[in-house]
Amino acid sequence: GIIERHETPMEKEIARLHRADFEFSDIFYFCRKGFEAIVEDEVTQRFSSEELVSWNLLTRTNVNFHYISLRLTVVWGIGVIVRYCFLLPLRFILAAIGITAMIVGTTMVGQLPNSSMKNYLSEVVHLTCSRILVRALSGTIHYHNKENKPQKGGICVANHTSPIDAIILTNDGCYAMVGQVHGGLMGVIQRATVKACPHVWFERSEMKDRHLVTKRLREHVADKSKLPILIFPEGTCINNTSVMMFKKGSFEIGGTIYPVAIKYDPQFGDAFWNSSKYNIVSYLLRIMTSWAIVCNVWYLPPMVRKEGEDAVQFANRVKSAIARQGGLTELPWDGGLKRAKVKDTFKEEQQKNYSKMLVRNGSIG
Amino acid sequence: LPCAQGAHPHHLSLFSPLAVTSEQIEHLHRRFKQLSRDQLTIRKENFDSIPDLEFNPIRGKIVHAFFDKRNLRQESDGLADEINFEDFLTIMSYFRPIEMNMDEEQLDHFRKKKLKFLFHMYDSDHDGKITLQEYRNVVEELLSGNPHLEKESARSIADGAMMEAASICVGQMGPDQVYEGITFEDFLKMWQGIDIETKMHVRFLNMETIAHCY
Numbered sequence: 001g002i003i004e005r006h007e008t009p010m011e012k013e014i015a016r017l018h019r020a021d022f023e024f025s026d027i028f029y030f031c032r033k034g035f036e037a038i039v040e041d042e043v044t045q046r047f048s049s050e051e052l053v054s055w056n057l058l059t060r061t062n063v064n065f066h067y068i069s070l071r072l073t074v075v076w077g078i079g080v081i082v083r084y085c086f087l088l089p090l091r092f093i094l095a096a097i098g099i100t101a102m103i104v105g106t107t108m109v110g111q112l113p114n115s116s117m118k119n120y121l122s123e124v125v126h127l128t129c130s131r132i133l134v135r136a137l138s139g140t141i142h143y144h145n146k147e148n149k150p151q152k153g154g155i156c157v158a159n160h161t162s163p164i165d166a167i168i169l170t171n172d173g174c175y176a177m178v179g180q181v182h183g184g185l186m187g188v189i190q191r192a193t194v195k196a197c198p199h200v201w202f203e204r205s206e207m208k209d210r211h212l213v214t215k216r217l218r219e220h221v222a223d224k225s226k227l228p229i230l231i232f233p234e235g236t237c238i239n240n241t242s243v244m245m246f247k248k249g250s251f252e253i254g255g256t257i258y259p260v261a262i263k264y265d266p267q268f269g270d271a272f273w274n275s276s277k278y279n280i281v282s283y284l285l286r287i288m289t290s291w292a293i294v295c296n297v298w299y300l301p302p303m304v305r306k307e308g309e310d311a312v313q314f315a316n317r318v319k320s321a322i323a324r325q326g327g328l329t330e331l332p333w334d335g336g337l338k339r340a341k342v343k344d345t346f347k348e349e350q351q352k353n354y355s356k357m358l359v360r361n362g363s364i365g
Numbered sequence: 366l367p368c369a370q371g372a373h374p375h376h377l378s379l380f381s382p383l384a385v386t387s388e389q390i391e392h393l394h395r396r397f398k399q400l401s402r403d404q405l406t407i408r409k410e411n412f413d414s415i416p417d418l419e420f421n422p423i424r425g426k427i428v429h430a431f432f433d434k435r436n437l438r439q440e441s442d443g444l445a446d447e448i449n450f451e452d453f454l455t456i457m458s459y460f461r462p463i464e465m466n467m468d469e470e471q472l473d474h475f476r477k478k479k480l481k482f483l484f485h486m487y488d489s490d491h492d493g494k495i496t497l498q499e500y501r502n503v504v505e506e507l508l509s510g511n512p513h514l515e516k517e518s519a520r521s522i523a524d525g526a527m528m529e530a531a532s533i534c535v536g537q538m539g540p541d542q543v544y545e546g547i548t549f550e551d552f553l554k555m556w557q558g559i560d561i562e563t564k565m566h567v568r569f570l571n572m573e574t575i576a577h578c579y
Contacts (some may be wrong), residue, residue: 027423027483027486027487027503027507028483028561030421030422030423030427030507031423031427031483031486032460033417033421034418034421034423034424034427035427035457035460036417037415037417037418037421038396038400038412038415038418038427039393039396039457040396
């Protein structure tokens with residue numbers, strides 16, 4: 001952040017200012033809070049890339065780019081040549097190989113009748129292609145606590161930073177993906193892979209029907225021989241400094257939740273996809289011309305919903321565990337705020353809290 | 366090579382004689398561009414995109430303060446439809462923190478400026494006086510959203526506070542005297558001895574975003 005925020009809770013602030021019941025000075029606190037929000041608000045901050053303390057020779061990560069010295073510029077220039085003329089073509093070829101192998105491989109395996117052999121081959125194909133793709137991004141991934149890896153019939157939840165999160169995870173294990181059917185190359189991949197392995201792809205119209213989605217996922221989870229589902233409950237890409245609200249839908253399905261925390265190291269390349277600023281192609285181009293993608297993945301111990309806990313509380317509990325492990329801050333905000341405004345009901349709830357506090361210190365009996 | 370844009374030497378003078386770095390102005394400029402969606406001016410609607418601000422009960426008054434011409438230029442009055450970056454900085458300058466090297470006169474001027482800003486927030490009809498009704502409006506806004514609170518209670522809180530203000534400013538009033546409203550001089554009197562400078566400021570953190578390579 002760029003401004004110093006006073007962390008005194010609202011009650012203390014108001015109590016300090018009080019001589020008599022209600023004062024002209026009460027307006028100070030809210031005035032200042034308002035200004036702080038205007039200069040910098042916690043939410044919008046999370047949708048722009050993390051600022052680095054020291055430059056990593058990528059102008060994209062340095063918003064304040066000034067000319068400093070000839071030597072630095074030359075070094076930067078060499079970096080550009082290496083990245084664009086050497087690394088990029090190499091990676092592009094690898095990625096092409098990986099995607100082609102995935103499509104061809106899964107189509108071929110899909111021809112086989114259902115059997116344990118088919119499942120085994122499907123896993124081999126998925127893992128191999130995933131590994132090729134990770135190499136194509138020059139990815140260096142450290143997996144921690146592998147004993148907690150998600151089991152069949154469970155649900156794996158993770159924080160979301162970029163579309164490559166899925167590849168990062170499938171590099172180490174096989175999951176059943178959940179998502180919307182796309183067109184284009186993505187659609188081709190989806191159609192091919194679903195033949196080999198029971199991924200759950202929804203039509204756009206089906207996504208709108210929450211009950212249908214929950215039902216299908218429940219059926220999948222109930223079958224203990226099926227691969228664990230992979231879900232990103234935030235619903236959108238966050239810039240990897242914080243974890244936002246987990247949508248409760250994923251936590252209503254039941255079954256065991258296997259939380260996973262993913263933290264990228266921004267020093268080598270910024271993995272965050274700012275979808276309002278860049279489309280997927282320019283995003284992939286940026287990723288492929290970064291130095292590398294370095295990240296840590298922690299597998300957390302499995303969690304189940306406790307007695308008397310509702311979906312929202314459970315979601316928050318899982319969210320806290322992930323945030324703690326990954327060293328990310330926790331925010332109660334909905335990732336949907338990237339595009340939409342705060343819901344009125346939420347707003348009214350907060351306003352009620354404010355006035356309750358003021359009245360308690362006031363003269364109301 | 367791309368170079369830093371937006372820092373005007375003129376903008377720094379709005380903050381003189383305090384040490385505000387051009388980097389902080391850069392940050393504010395970037396924030397301005399974010400709020401204005403890359404336009405040159407901001408309108409009231411642009412403040413709707415700040416989630417943190419939504420919860421503030423006096424949100425309306427704060428946004429209004431940005432467009433209040435009395436805050437933008439000393440001698441004018443009324444409301445502006447849109448403000449540019451310079452106006453934005455002018456309003457932000459009301460919230461700059463005090464520095465150690467200020468002398469008495471500067472401190473006093475500083476304080477008056479902040480209190481004037483606050484005064485304008487209360488005085489919504491721009492007549493130079495805070496009347497009972499205007500103060501009631503502020504209290505109601507601060508307590509808005511609480512369904513358990515009746516309008517009467519908000520009123521009695523406001524009345525009580527106004528009475529106290531009147532006793533400070535005018536002293537004992539006769540039974541037939543009507544208290545017209547708080548003028549700016551009275552407002553200043555009310556705040557004598559109370560340290561508002563530390564309550565009404567936003568302090569920037571020291572930022573170094575580039576590694577120096579020699």
